[in-house]
Amino acid sequence: MRRAVLLAAFLSATALADDYRTFDDGIGDAVIRRTDPGNAGPVDPGLHRLPDLRSITLGSWKPDDARRDLYSGVWDESSNNRFLRVDIVFDGLINPPGFLPFEDGFSPFEFGPHPVFGWVELDVDDDTSTGGEFDYPDLRYLGNAVRFGGVPDEESSLRDRFARDPGDFDWDCRTGRNVEYSGEEFHIALFRTEFLWRTVVSGDGDGVFESGETWDLTGTWLHRAHAFDGFSLCGPEQYRPECDLRWSHNAQNNRTTVTLIFPLNNRAARDMRGDGNVEAFDCDPTNQTSIQEVLDDLVSSGSYWRSRPADCKKVIVGWGDLDSNDNLRPRQWATNTIFGSSYTAPVDGTGLVWTDISPDARAGNVDGDSSVGRGDFDEIYAFVRTHDGGSNDADGAFNGQVGIQAFSEGFSVYDVDYDGAVTPADTLFCILAGDLDGDGDVDLDDWAAFSLCYEGPQGGVAPGCSPADFDFDGDVDLSDAQQFQNSFAPQP
Secondary structure, eight states: OHHHHHHHHHGGGEEEOSSEEEEEOOTTOOOOEEOSGGGOOOOOTTTSOOOOEEEEEEEEEEEEETTTEEEEEEEOSSOSSOEEEEEEEEESOOBOOOBOHHHHSSBTTTTOSSBOEEEEEEEOSSOTTSOOOSSOGGGSHHHHGGGGSSOOOSOGGGTTTSOSSGGGOOSOTTSTTOTTOOOOSEEEEEOGGGEEEEEEEESOOSSSOOTTOEEEEEEOOEEEOGGGTTTOTTOSSOOOOOEEEEEEEETTTTEEEEEEEEESSHHHHHHHHTOSSOOOOOSOTTSSOOHHHHHHHHHHHHHHHHTSOOTTTHHHHGGGGOOGGGGOOGGGOEEEEEEEEEOSSOOSSOOEEEEEEESOOOTTOOSOSSOOSHHHHHHHHHHHHHHTTSTTOTTOSOSSOEEOTTBTTBOOTTOTTOSSEEOGGGGGGTSOTTOTTSSSSOSHHHHHHHHHHOOBTTOOOOTTOGGGOTTOSSSBOHHHHHHHHHHOOOOO
């Protein structure tokens, strides 16, 4: 069911093939979504390009000669010696990530002025309740997507798990909104701490990734989902095998492609290593290792924990009914992504500035119902009327708006334009100002409706009349009449 929802949602923007699948993302939609306490950190998009995702392709790959060159080959799901291939394409020249404050010092621009940071989450088994992130859900897709204007609506089974504000983070996988359960089995982590060494395939070797260059970066980029660490029969430690990311910039189309190629099964791992025999699965990421080796452990671990008491075991038990062979087709996997840049100087916190997500949020869709309209307006209006001037209002004044506490570390799904306050301006993404009858224009019918709503100062707001309260002050008076008149444009 979930895959059918995904296929329907992405059909117009997704290239489908027998061996791979491409998820396209909007071009030019990168925006600054700061996360520093107090919104004090410097960001300079003129000097440091904002990472803007163009597409992600997942598929089965067959190299011509896996031992010598993983990157020359063909997409081929029928091969018995299959590799996972992931191509992440960014607009413009994008550099590998340097160190952020929460890693080890501050040198984000070590490899060039336009670094990218973030995660590509891979959901292998078509189940959003298995897999996820228990320790740092506040840094992932589910924890930050609403910063981009609303709740992403492509994935119905995740719709109720997006953090609407920081209050949804309780770092307890037993309670709350379940923001910890993203469904990922693996993720690619683009952070400097994962980097081990560099091989310059083409370029001048000056240590800066520049136009037209290609680098192979060896590191521990691919991780098994951290939520499995406490349940894996292979051991509690994270699964982070060494692998390469090929970082390549095409000067002709000005795109940067980051490519991961990793064995789907141990036959592919044997070919890559040049070993004589295929090794049995042994939970060891330093010899022949593969996606299937991890999935076999998840199957065994899921079966083991099904009959044993444990908190949050739903993250693993679903795998106990599966066969790893049935989940080795990457074109059928789902993916959630979040990418960002860095502040130009050290700040408190992570140092991340989010710039793009996929699937995208639909601006104004605050209730997550796959549409934007009156229901979203009503939620924003109710939020302001409930919190305006109260303890949760950062400006502390009764003024028809609610300031976000500790913005931009703090956030709210109702702050659609991400300016640090929930105001009447946020509802302009939901309905046309003055369109009281919801027919898409402001005409004499709306004037008649406004006249019925008019009660004057202290008159309150009658049921159904909230769009007539333009300034969100709890009444419909002359101030609102003036704003209605400004929006009034009767149709001929």
